[in-house]
Amino acid sequence: MNATRPTSARSIPADGAFECELSRGGPDSILRVLDGKGTIVHFPRSSMIFAEGETSQNIYRVLEGVTRSFRIFMDGRRHIAGFSFTGDFLGLGLQDEHGLSEEAVTDVALILYSRKQIELLAESDPAIHKYIVKALVDGLAESQSRLVMLGQQNAEERLAWFLLRKASRLAEGRPLVDLPMGRQDIADYLGLTIETVSRVFTRLKRKRLIDIFNFHQIRILNEPALQSLAEGSRQAA
Numbered sequence: 001m002n003a004t005r006p007t008s009a010r011s012i013p014a015d016g017a018f019e020c021e022l023s024r025g026g027p028d029s030i031l032r033v034l035d036g037k038g039t040i041v042h043f044p045r046s047s048m049i050f051a052e053g054e055t056s057q058n059i060y061r062v063l064e065g066v067t068r069s070f071r072i073f074m075d076g077r078r079h080i081a082g083f084s085f086t087g088d089f090l091g092l093g094l095q096d097e098h099g100l101s102e103e104a105v106t107d108v109a110l111i112l113y114s115r116k117q118i119e120l121l122a123e124s125d126p127a128i129h130k131y132i133v134k135a136l137v138d139g140l141a142e143s144q145s146r147l148v149m150l151g152q153q154n155a156e157e158r159l160a161w162f163l164l165r166k167a168s169r170l171a172e173g174r175p176l177v178d179l180p181m182g183r184q185d186i187a188d189y190l191g192l193t194i195e196t197v198s199r200v201f202t203r204l205k206r207k208r209l210i211d212i213f214n215f216h217q218i219r220i221l222n223e224p225a226l227q228s229l230a231e232g233s234r235q236a237a
Helices: 027-036 115-124 126-152 155-170 183-190 194-206 223-230
Strands: 008-011 039-043 048-050 058-064 067-072 078-084 101-104 108-114 176-178 210-214 217-220
Touching (some): 027 108, 027 115, 058 115, 108 115, 115 126, 155 183, 155 194
Antiparallel strands (some): 048 101, 067 078, 067 101, 210 217
């Protein structure tokens, strides 16, 4: 299965001044160096960025939009392992092949890097190496948090956990949260059926923890109670 080609691409000019003494700079300096080696590419909504099993030749970073990583099982079921937002890396791992497929949830703009170039930069500069390792560790921590959620929480707790985690990335502290992913995406991510997800949204609204404006937009009305629910407190339920 081949990934859909990006709709457009353009190179980012390199800034050689940033390629020395990076340890004195912060993450912005490191990104300037990395982006000097990258190319901006665009993928339309629902298009494949890369497929499971393909050779992992490139690494991407999200500039705009949302993507999903997933696997399709033999019986046709889909398991969504995660969503990526602005600033997140895609395909950042140690394997020679992609372990999951990556697809655009919305129209997305990404920076494409050659894996070989990133590896060479990381080998030559400790600051870049530390930055890449931190990105890997952060991704593992998010995966571990989700595994705990799937193993211990009921449907209401899972959705509360999801809404709070995504609000922290998508709403920037505002109570109004845009959810670009659909109900089926949320169900496949939380290990629930779409019917269960719809019922839980309704229950959370009835309890005045959230308000639902439309299919892709909610408002968090009682964040402390939603947080208690997400942490497994039955009092909040």
